[in-house]
Amino acid sequence: MLVLSRKVNEKIVIDGGIVVTVVKIEGGQVRLGIEAPSHVKIFREEIAGKMHEDRPAGAVLVGV
Template sequence: MLVLSRKKGESIVIEDQIEITVLAVDGDTVKIGISAPKHVDIFRKEVYLSIQEANRESAAPAQSDLNALINRLRGPKK
């Protein structure tokens, strides 16, 4: 992990396309602004993890249904 110190109004740039700017600091809270191309998805980590969990839950029944279909296509075991 790269650790940087920035003050209010200062930025960092990632890959010439993403700029992260410190907008405000209030106690333990830091407000940041992110400028990125429209095709780049940006999520708070807790939202990202929630999306990933929902995707895993959605895929689980499909995987078991797929396995059941494969077993039916193979026919009875001898």
């Protein structure tokens, strides 16, 4: 795992096509803006985990 320190309005670029921007830091919360190509699926971890639990046995989940 790569751990980075960023301030508000600072960005990181992933694979040249995904940009993550720190939008706001307040209390214990960090708000992130994510720009990515439309074919890239973006899910919060708890939603992605739920999608894996809900799929039928043997089904393949693509894009998570």
